[in-house]
Structure formats: C-alpha cells, structure tokens
Amino acid sequence: MADKPSRxxxxxxxxxxxxxxxxxxxxxxxxxxxxxxxxxxxxxxxxESEDDRTVREFAVLVDAFETLNKNGQFSSEFRFMGMKAAILSNNSGLKSFGEKLGFNEGKVTESNQFDLVILHIGSGENLNANSGNDVEFLNALLGAIMSIAKPGTEIRSRLLLSLVMSYGSVSKADELGLSILSTKYEKNPNLSALFPNQSYTMRGESQRNDVRQYGPMLFAQYQYAVTRKDMVETFSFEEFKECSGNLTIPADRLLHEIAFKLWKAPKYGA
Structure with missing residues (x-):
C-alpha cells in the first residue's frame, strides 16, 4: 500500500x-x-428497460443494490469509515476531477472534498449512436489523466485509478463469446463436479444463486508503486480471460477493494 492515504x-x-x-x-x-x-x-x-438496467448495474457496482430494492432510490453518498464519494453522470472537464479529489496543479491538498469520484459515461437509449464518441472521449480523458500524473508528481503516487467497461444489455447470444467460465470447464463440462465453487459465486459461506456467467464488466486498476502488473497487454475480453491477475470477483466487491486501498475498510478476500 501507499505511505499516505490515496484518492x-x-x-x-x-x-x-x-x-x-x-x-x-x-x-x-x-x-x-x-x-x-x-x-x-x-x-x-x-x-428490463435500458434505463432500469443502467440504474441496477450501477447500484450493483457501488454495492447499493439492496438499498435500491428497498426504497427505489439510490444515494450517491456511501461511506466506509467516513469515505466520501461523488458520482458524476456527465463531465467534460478534467480539472473538475482534480478538484473533487483534492488535486490542484500537481499538488495534493489534504482538505479534499471527496476520497472517491466515479464518472459514468455512456448508456441510454441512443447508446449505439453515441458509443463511438463516448469511447473516444473516455480514451482521450484517460490519456489526459495519465499525462497529469507524470513521474515525480505527488498525484502519480496517490491516485488509485480504475477503468470499468461494461457490455450493457446482453442476451443468450453473448453466452458463448463472453463466458467467464474456466476454459477447462468449457472444454469438458462433465468435469464440472471436480471444480470447487469459485469465490465470485459465493457471498460469505452462502452460494450466490443469480450469477450471470457471461457478459461481465471488465476492469483495470493502477496505482504507481502499488499495483502488481499481470500479463495483460490489451484491453479486451479475450486477453483478460487468459492473462488477467484478478480473474473474476463480484461487481459489488470492487468498492470494498478500493476502500481498503484508501485505508477505509479491512481487506476483502485473500
């Protein structure tokens, strides 16, 4: 872990x-x-409508799905030992991200407003029409962020950056090409009884009964001098399945992993 709390x-x-x-x-x-x-x-x-899917999957990602089901609302503020978070559904300026995180002109201010900022890009009824521009924007934004977090800056060492990409609405037609099942299992389903339940299919000691075995979210996480690089070389489903270091975790556990790295929660998993 870093020697100071990260953002x-x-x-x-x-x-x-x-x-x-x-x-x-x-x-x-x-x-x-x-x-x-x-x-x-x-x-x-x-x-399920596209709007409902967007809200549901986002609620799962931030571990607020049960809250969503109870009252039909999603709170943008969630806390792990006082962790403060902001959710932006649309923002075209890189500077605002730095301000939300307490970053200012290459320095880190200790009186930051938020520990975590989530930028949501894409989705909606016109996804196919706008997707090209959205990915181009995301690619350019990521490049700008990495340019600001240059070697030698404090931002570089204290920024925990995660990129999450989902497939949106999926169907049975995606099951073959986007399966997260082990390649060994896919080649010989008769051997399934010999494979133990994978951790992403469990919640504590109980088995999750609603896991979709295809069409996952893809994520890449990086922090200078903290991240242990895996063998992935390109951001693609096939590369992640064969070479990723994290394999598969439930989407609702990602925030717990991030909170741990921000010194806001105990370690999840091994």
Missing part, C-alpha cells in the same frame, strides 16, 4: 466494452500496466 477515481464506460478498438491506445496502455480482471453481475430480470 480514487473510477472511470465507468457503461455499455462501451463492445466498441473498444485497437486505436484506443490509452485504454490498452493502461491495461498493459495495470492489474485486470472481470466483475461478475447478477442475472437481469425479464423485460
């Missing part, structure tokens, strides 16, 4: 994973230096 930024490309191209150099550059993996999601309810 975290999550860039969330909702429904944009299908539209990543080799030309998106900054996305692939991050993946090549980061620790990567899948975030598993629960099965979607039948006849």
């Amino acid at each position: 975290a930024l999550i860039l969330y490309g909702d429904g944009l994973a299908r539209f990543i191209h080799p030309s998106h150099a900054h996305l692939h550059s991050l993946a090549s230096t980061a620790n990567c993996g899948f975030l598993s999601l629960p099965n979607a309810p039948p006849s």
Whole structure:
C-alpha cells in the first residue's frame, strides 16, 4: 500500500466494452500496466428497460443494490469509515476531477472534498449512436489523466485509478463469446463436479444463486508503486480471460477493494 492515504477515481464506460478498438491506445496502455480482471453481475430480470438496467448495474457496482430494492432510490453518498464519494453522470472537464479529489496543479491538498469520484459515461437509449464518441472521449480523458500524473508528481503516487467497461444489455447470444467460465470447464463440462465453487459465486459461506456467467464488466486498476502488473497487454475480453491477475470477483466487491486501498475498510478476500 501507499505511505499516505490515496484518492480514487473510477472511470465507468457503461455499455462501451463492445466498441473498444485497437486505436484506443490509452485504454490498452493502461491495461498493459495495470492489474485486470472481470466483475461478475447478477442475472437481469425479464423485460428490463435500458434505463432500469443502467440504474441496477450501477447500484450493483457501488454495492447499493439492496438499498435500491428497498426504497427505489439510490444515494450517491456511501461511506466506509467516513469515505466520501461523488458520482458524476456527465463531465467534460478534467480539472473538475482534480478538484473533487483534492488535486490542484500537481499538488495534493489534504482538505479534499471527496476520497472517491466515479464518472459514468455512456448508456441510454441512443447508446449505439453515441458509443463511438463516448469511447473516444473516455480514451482521450484517460490519456489526459495519465499525462497529469507524470513521474515525480505527488498525484502519480496517490491516485488509485480504475477503468470499468461494461457490455450493457446482453442476451443468450453473448453466452458463448463472453463466458467467464474456466476454459477447462468449457472444454469438458462433465468435469464440472471436480471444480470447487469459485469465490465470485459465493457471498460469505452462502452460494450466490443469480450469477450471470457471461457478459461481465471488465476492469483495470493502477496505482504507481502499488499495483502488481499481470500479463495483460490489451484491453479486451479475450486477453483478460487468459492473462488477467484478478480473474473474476463480484461487481459489488470492487468498492470494498478500493476502500481498503484508501485505508477505509479491512481487506476483502485473500
């Protein structure tokens, strides 16, 4: 871990994973230096609208799904030992991210307003029409962030950066090409009884009964001098499945991992 509390930024490309191209150099550059993996999601309810899916998957990502079900509302403020977070659904200026995180002109201010900022990009009824521009924006934004967090700056050592890309609405047609099941299991399903339940299918000692085994979120996480790089070289489903270091964790556990690295929660998992 870092020698001082970090600040975290999550860039969330909702429904944009299908539209990543080799030309998106900054996305692939991050993946090549980061620790990567899948975030598993629960099965979607039948006849779910795109807007409902957007809210539900985001609620899962920030571990607020139960709150959403209880009162139909999602609170943008959630706390781990006082962790303060901001959620932005649309923002075109890089400077605002720095201000939210307490970063200012290459320095880190201790009186920061937020420990964690999440930027949500994409989704909506016009996803296919806007997806190209959204991915281009996300790629350019990521490049600008990495440019500011240059070697030798305090920002570089204290910024915990996560990139999350989802597939949006999925169908049974995606099951074969986007399966997160072990390659050994896929080649010989008869051996499934010999494989223990994977950790992403468990909640404590109880098994999760609603895990969708395909169409996960893809995530890459990086912090200078903290991240243990894996073997991934490009931001792609195939590369993550074969070479990622994190393999698969439930999407609702990501925030717990980040809170731990911000000194706001005990370690989740091994």
